[in-house]
Amino acid sequence: MGAVATTDAAPVTPRPRSESLPAGRRRPALARATPYLLIAPACLVLAGVLGYPLLNMVAVSLQRYGLGQLIAHRGNFIGLGNYTSLARDPQFWGVVLRSLAFTAVVVSVTVALATLIALLLERMSRPMRMLLTGGLVLVWATPVIVAVDLWQWMFDYEFGVVNWLLTFLRLGNFIHHNWYARPIEGFTVIAIVVIWGALPFAAITLFAGLSQVPSELVESAEVDGASGFQVFRNITVPILRPIFLIVTSLSIIWDFEVFIQPYVLLNARPSGPFMTMAVFMYVESFRVSQYGLGSAIAVVTVALLLAASFYYVRQMVELAEAPA
Amino acid sequence: MRGKHFGIGGLAAALTLALAACGNGGAGTANGNGPATLTVWLMTGSAPQSIVDAVNADFKAKHSNVTVKVELQQWSDVTTKLDTAFAGSNPPDVVELGNTLVAKYAAAGALQDLSSRRSSFENSSTWLKSLTESCTLNGKLYCAPYYAGSRAIIYRKDMFQAAGVKPPTTMDGLLQAGQALMSANKSDANFSALYFPGKYWYAALPFIWDFGGDVAVKQGSSWQGTLNTSRAQQGLSTLVTIVHDLSRADRTGDEAKQDQAFAQGHIAMIIANGWEVGVITDPKSGDPSLKDKLGVFPIPSHQAGQTAPVFLGGSDLGVAAKSKNQALADEWVRLLAGTKYQTQMATVGGVIPNTTSLLSVINDPVAGVFAAAAKNSRFTPNAPNWANVESANVIPDMMVSILTGQSSVSSATSDASAKIAQILNSGS
Incomplete structure (x- = not known):
């Protein structure tokens, strides 16, 4: 989001003063204020819809804010109490580590698969490319809840087509196989659903980036005897670096906060071993009515995300500032 | 961006909504005879529509200028909806609460203390013990038993x-x-x-x-x-x-x-x-x-x-502490929890009525087994935080x-x- 907003705002730089202005006349105050006036509405909207709730969340995270306080509209200030009780809760650390591991796996697989699909798209004949792009866009266009419901049916314990198919293909007896009995299998299913949903954006974005790779460069490298992999490593990847950075950092943000997929796949009653950051936050606040604690989890999530994506955001900013 | 995940944004937005809801008041109506709207939250599957309609018709006969709005809630996400509704300044006037949820909302101050009006409810001396206990916190009565199931x-x-x-x-x-x-x-x-x-x-x-x-x-x-x-x-x-x-x-x-x-x-x-x-x-x-x-x-x-x-599962009927139509809400609860409609709940609705005095109206052999099972029944710990154990x-x-x-x-x-x-x- 942030990256997009910055690029949107970029054209609002003040225009160079026209030479035709009579010398000695002072720049009018209005002209100097123009850029700020132009950017003000966007800033106001951001402050209203993002800043206020964020500040509010930080404030609530410093209070004991249960159901009684919610109804009375008054929390009890307890300083860092919610944070210290989180730090002492082994379940919370389990959730953090689980989310980090899940994010690492899902982001790597997403970016790797998306790169392969993008390279494939580039080498396809036009009709096949249209077909594959159409399929990707369809995935993208499917509402998440609908898609996750479909996946849930496919992996269903009693009526699921996956169990039927695996048994039919004689890959073992999968009749009444429960995909959520063991967390590792359950998370594999969740990861498949998340990656499936994330691929279209990543693949199409990378494919768009591939069109920027000058074909003369590739051709001359090939003439010089570079192998396909060498071309990819030494030409394609460096040119696509900004795109990789954007796709990776957005994927990190999305996958670390993943909510709908685990929540819906597990019938809105996720058990302990399936808690990820966002699910844990939701359960603590809206199920157990500990809004203070839930807000503290949210603040920690933001902090972790900032830390995790700091490297990528810095790289992007450097790339944006570097002369093209 | 894509509506793919909602996490912090969703939480923050919902919190803001919940907190912002405190700002606007004044949509309430007078307790007197002016036109009013009574909002009732019932759970899906609790009372057959015919009984709800009949209760509303009886109510309307006495209060022709009051509109009763009965809204059906789903069990699966009801605590989330109740939290936000009670936090607002215009909560539903009457709420059906699962018997294991009452203690949580009573302890948080969401429900009106009905102790002084207890005797105004029909059969209150023969209410099912377990349901009455679920309505009672620190010796005070916060709801009227509605029906039970075993x-x-x-x-x-x-x-x-x-x-x-x-x-x-x-x-x-x-x-x-x-x-x-x-x-x-x-x-x-x-x-x-x-x-x-x-x-x-x-x-x-x-x-x-x-x-x-x-x-x-x-x-x-x-x-x-x-x-x-x-x-x-x-x-x-x-x-x-x-x-x-x-x-x-x-x-x-x-x-x-x-x-x-x-x-x-x-x-x-x-x-x-x-x-x-x-x-x-x-x-x-x-x-x-x-x-x-x-x-x-x-x-x-x-x-x-x-x-x-x-x-012994079941539900109770409570009146929101912030309701601006306390007297009307009480009256609606008195109707549904009273002899006339409890008899219908047992015969038409197939549930166990809220009073032992009506257990005899169940003469279906199948329903009889369930009613008999209710006599040897227990309840989950009646603690304010019990609902959180369930959640x-x-x-x-x-x-x-x-x-x-x-x-x-x-x-x-x-x-x-x-x-x-x-x-x-x-x-x-």
Whole structure:
């Protein structure tokens, strides 16, 4: 989001003063204020819809804010109490580590698969490319809840087509196989659903980036005897670096906060071993009515995300500032 | 950006909405005779529409200028909706609350104290004890009992006959009858003698209680989790054996779809509420031809000649403390909780009415078994934080980890007991 907003705002730089202005006349105050006036509405909207709730969340995270306080509209200030009780809760650390591991796996697989699909798209004949792009866009266009419901049916314990198919293909007896009995299998299913949903954006974005790779460069490298992999490593990847950075950092943000997929796949009653950051936050606040604690989890999530994506955001900013 | 995930944004937005709701007031109406709207939240499946309509008609006859808006809520996300509704300045005037939820909302100050008006409710001296207790916190009455439901075993008479077994009268007998049914239906890979989804903890409680165990007990001023006592573990182990031998239900699933599954004909027994008979034989969701093939018997005890204590589920009717139509809300509750409509709830609705004085109106043999089961009933710990134990899925999680073999009965019950004690004793 942030990256997009910055690029949107970029054209609002003040225009160079026209030479035709009579010398000695002072720049009018209005002209100097123009850029700020132009950017003000966007800033106001951001402050209203993002800043206020964020500040509010930080404030609530410093209070004991249960159901009684919610109804009375008054929390009890307890300083860092919610944070210290989180730090002492082994379940919370389990959730953090689980989310980090899940994010690492899902982001790597997403970016790797998306790169392969993008390279494939580039080498396809036009009709096949249209077909594959159409399929990707369809995935993208499917509402998440609908898609996750479909996946849930496919992996269903009693009526699921996956169990039927695996048994039919004689890959073992999968009749009444429960995909959520063991967390590792359950998370594999969740990861498949998340990656499936994330691929279209990543693949199409990378494919768009591939069109920027000058074909003369590739051709001359090939003439010089570079192998396909060498071309990819030494030409394609460096040119696509900004795109990789954007796709990776957005994927990190999305996958670390993943909510709908685990929540819906597990019938809105996720058990302990399936808690990820966002699910844990939701359960603590809206199920157990500990809004203070839930807000503290949210603040920690933001902090972790900032830390995790700091490297990528810095790289992007450097790339944006570097002369093209 | 893509609506793909909502996390912090969603939480923050919802919090803001919840907090912002405090700002606008003034939409309320006078207590007097002016036109008013009474908002009532009932749960899906609680009262048949015909009864709701009749209550509203009676109410309208006395208050022609009051509009009654009855809104049906889903059980699955009801605590989230109740939290936000009670936090706002215009909550629903009348709310139906599951009996295990009342203590949480009463303790938080969401419900009006009805103690002084208790005698204005019909049959309040003969209200079901367990429901009245669920409405009572620190000696004050926060709601009126609405209706109750108890569980028994619904079975297929034809399958029992084919396997040559009779309704069992002991837990051992239940296991043996089930094993006979399993071997009589060997050829059906989907067959369950007793269909028991892993998260169905309301049906696990009778096994725990029957052996003298309990979920938690209050010692002095603090709660102690007691699922890890040897008696509770004995009950759970008995249940685990039964589930392993007799059930092919999803061990991580819940009971939401058990009636539809039962209607498909691969199941001989389920542990169910009285009203579920109607779902099984419903032409749309079930199979009407099963009507004459269904029988009911109480969950047997491990001691011959007794039945296991069952969980008395049910609902209560509360009035929101912030309601601006207190008197009207009271009156609406008095109608639905009174003799006239409680009789209909029992005869038309198929539930157990809120007063012992009306138990005699149930003369259907099937419904009679459920009403009899209600007499030997128990309740979950009546603590303000109990609803949080339910919301945190502590007991279903414990059951799933035992039934899927992730942990032993002793370690799973120890973990669950510790967690329950921690939730019940935490200040809210």
